[in-house]
Amino acid sequence: MCGFEKIIGQTQPIRILTTLLQNGNVPHALTFIGNQGIGKHTVATMFAMLCNCVGNVDAKNTNQSDSKQAITIGSIHSAPQIPNSELIYNPCGVCKVCRKIKSGNHPDIILIKPSGQFIKIEQIRDLRLIITMKPYSAKLRVVIIDDAQTMNQAAANALLKVLEEPPDRTVFILIAKNKRDLLPTITSRCQPIRFHPISLQHIEAMLMTQKNVVPEKATVLAAMSYGSFSKALSLLENDWINRRDLLIRTIWPGTVNARSVQSSAMIMALAARFARDKDNITEILDGIKSWLRDLLIYRYCPEKMINYDLIDKIHYMSEQITVGTLLEKLEAVQTAERKIRANANLRLTLDSLFMQLTR
């Protein structure tokens, strides 16, 4: 992929970034704030390409070598610089610099991401060492810190020291879901760029055109994606709709009043199966919440439902279950989420949750 126009739904942040570059006034540090899977990392990489591309720049400036293309780095409060009208506003994507950045092999485009659960102080110490030296070849060195909220206290304080005395020709991009998850002393030194969830219609259309998903399925996956195309893709790849159907068939067969021994055994078997699928547990719990939520809102605003393809079953069940009971079940899911976050035994937590849901 090359060209910002291929990034869906993020016109505003892209416009801000290209304008900063156009004005020769890129701040030392930026925060990219927004939900996961909506293009923040891709935009950061493209921005690094745009700042350093030598493809179209050479073509446009035959009398000028690219080394003369100055990019002024300023503080977030510095006065605007004289616009450099020669700069291009889409990377070419094919020059050697663009290709190196795209493949993650450019020595001056540095990516920091959690090592295990956290970004550790050793990683920031290594970074500090690297940035004491001049960039190898880049016009602008770009340090991208993914999941910046996972920096532990020591790492965050070490980064703060860097941001207090930022090196030349270097821009830091801190990517996080919420600004409040970062130290205020860090965010006050960064210009925030907010990314918005992608519209559900866009995601639905992309699933249909790019992945040949049938419309009914695309609507459900888009609604479950919370504005993140990568989340929608992960749901598709994990065969979410079939797993959701199995979950609902097992926990809420819909017609049985008293549970038989066999159905309890089936529920336990399902809990065991999902407990083995540890990586996707958030998806499963989100799916249960979406189902309970649909049962709650069906009577009031059915157009906001997620599992729209199961409307007949939702209609039937919403008449069998009271609002109070639904709220209790939602509370049970939230309790299970808290226990799982606190590293409780997954199998036992799901056993207990599924039994509460069937009551």
Ligand SMILES: [Zn+2]
């Ligand atoms: Zn290029």
